[in-house]
Amino acid sequence: MVTAVINGKAVLEHGVASVSLILDGGKIRAILAPDCDVSALYPGCGIIDAGGQYVVPGGVDGHVHFGGFGSVPIADDFYTGSKAALAGGTTTVVDFCEPGEGEDPLECIRVRKDFGRDSAVDYALHYTFTEDYRRELPRIPDILDQGITAFKAYTYYPRTSLLPGDFRNIMEVIHDKGTLLVHAEEKSIIDCMKERFHPESSDMTALSLTRPNIAEKIAVESVLAIARETGTRLCIAHASSRETAAIRRRERMAGNESFILESCPHYMQFTRKSMEGPRGALYTMNPPLRAREDADALMEAVLREDISILSTDHCPYSKQYKLGTNYETVPCGVDGVQTRMQYYFSEAVLKRGLSMEAFVRMTSSNAAKFYGLYPQKGVIAVGSDADLAFFDPALSWTYTMEDVAGATDYSIFEGFPLRGRCTRTIKGGEVVMENGVVTAKKGSGTFLFTK
Ligand code: URP
Ligand code: ZN
Numbered sequence: 460m461v462t463a464v465i466n467g468k469a470v471l472e473h474g475v476a477s478v479s480l481i482l483d484g485g486k487i488r489a490i491l492a493p494d495c496d497v498s499a500l501y502p503g504c505g506i507i508d509a510g511g512q513y514v515v516p517g518g519v520d521g522h523v524h525f526g527g528f529g530s531v532p533i534a535d536d537f538y539t540g541s542k543a544a545l546a547g548g549t550t551t552v553v554d555f556c557e558p559g560e561g562e563d564p565l566e567c568i569r570v571r572k573d574f575g576r577d578s579a580v581d582y583a584l585h586y587t588f589t590e591d592y593r594r595e596l597p598r599i600p601d602i603l604d605q606g607i608t609a610f611k612a613y614t615y616y617p618r619t620s621l622l623p624g625d626f627r628n629i630m631e632v633i634h635d636k637g638t639l640l641v642h643a644e645e646k647s648i649i650d651c652m653k654e655r656f657h658p659e660s661s662d663m664t665a666l667s668l669t670r671p672n673i674a675e676k677i678a679v680e681s682v683l684a685i686a687r688e689t690g691t692r693l694c695i696a697h698a699s700s701r702e703t704a705a706i707r708r709r710e711r712m713a714g715n716e717s718f719i720l721e722s723c724p725h726y727m728q729f730t731r732k733s734m735e736g737p738r739g740a741l742y743t744m745n746p747p748l749r750a751r752e753d754a755d756a757l758m759e760a761v762l763r764e765d766i767s768i769l770s771t772d773h774c775p776y777s778k779q780y781k782l783g784t785n786y787e788t789v790p791c792g793v794d795g796v797q798t799r800m801q802y803y804f805s806e807a808v809l810k811r812g813l814s815m816e817a818f819v820r821m822t823s824s825n826a827a828k829f830y831g832l833y834p835q836k837g838v839i840a841v842g843s844d845a846d847l848a849f850f851d852p853a854l855s856w857t858y859t860m861e862d863v864a865g866a867t868d869y870s871i872f873e874g875f876p877l878r879g880r881c882t883r884t885i886k887g888g889e890v891v892m893e894n895g896v897v898t899a900k901k902g903s904g905t906f907l908f909t910k
Contacts, residue, residue, distance in 0.1 A: 471840075522696060
């Protein structure tokens with residue numbers, strides 16, 4: 460059935476326009492001037508009146524973990540994570556597959572796609588290299604055949620810690636085949652810092668203090684140098700420090716657009732102060748929360764669009780697994796997929812004057828472009844998927860646990876006052892969320908080939 464979205468302020472690539480959007484067969488079929496009589500042009504079409512709200516492309520969250528990451532269960536699986544995503548205007552996510560010990564890369568991809576069958580958002584996958592990457596590299600043609608061109612590597616993580624030489628080996632192979640997302644924290648700095656703290660310290664600020672800014676800075680400079688040498692398109696995952704923001708500024712000023720940053724709301728909103736006391740474990744992720752100066756520098760970087768991709772690293776664990784642990788054993792990761800677009804609409808657009816076009820670039824188009832999903836995703840254009848989110852700037856509200864559409868039992872954004880609200884999400888031309896109620900069916904999302 461044809462649906463017309465009328466009376467919206469659509470955020471198109473080249474500006475905000477009062478237009479009518481015609482949705483048909485899951486795609487945007489036409490963009491019409493507001494005075495066109497859509498009922499005459501498309502007799503019997505459904506009408507959705509946006510009531511003057513902003514209409515933006517459905518969000519693309521380039522970094523989520525929906526279930527099955529490590530030994531402790533992630534609170535959201537693909538279905539509950541999808542519901543949370545849709546509640547906040549996100550219609551596409553990029554998740555990860557990482558082979559287990561000795562596991563064949565294709566088997567790992569098969570298992571991950573099988574998990575993804577429950578998804579109600581469209582999803583793509585990153586392939587994560589492990590320390591066994593020499594066995595994995597020859598499988599790159601098969602991985603590409605599976606529709607995966609987004610690669611990820613870590614400088615420091617269990618089973619996936621790679622050194623500069625390893626990065627060079629990897630980038631020499633993948634530089635002309637896809638993109639590389641890097642979790643950048645220099646292992647030797649962290650290992651030395653850990654010697655200064657009691658290993659069983661339940662003071663979670665130790666997580667932050669043992670992973671200082673300099674660890675991120677050294678790792679970023681190192682992988683950047685290799686990316687430059689090999690001509691690899693590099694994105695730093697979850698940039699968390701003022702130093703990393705400054706490196707991107709420097710590179711941008713020098714015209715290097717092959718190097719970009721991703722960051723997440725928690726790094727702009729919270730500091731290691733939140734990690735103090737008995738509830739500190741609820742604010743643990745890697746890289747960790749840092750100082751107010753870092754949070755402010757990152758928000759500044761958003762306002763200047765020095766950060767290209769605003770994602771979440773959504774990786775929530777239930778309180779039972781977080782509380783009562785120490786800084787070495789706490790499962791790291793927090794929620795974010797539901798609040799991501801809401802947060803930037805409130806804090807960057809309405810409070811700090813970011814343009815709606817920039818909001819759209821950073822919350823959807825840039826990720827879609829970097830991962831080769833554009834123009835199917837990330838833009839309101841004729842022929843693109845009919846994935847839309849409505850944002851009402853006039854509503855103010857406080858995010859509570861009653862709003863949580865996923866399966867998390869706490870949120871770092873619980874009690875957070877927000878300006879503006881995502882009131883409706885449309886995916887593939889169907890309304891899948893209205894006023895917080897998600898109606899998307901389990902399994903209605905599809906796997907997307909990145910290019
Ligand atoms: O603490 C985090 N970030 N957990 C998720 C894994 C990752 O590094 O992306
Ligand atoms: Zn992550």
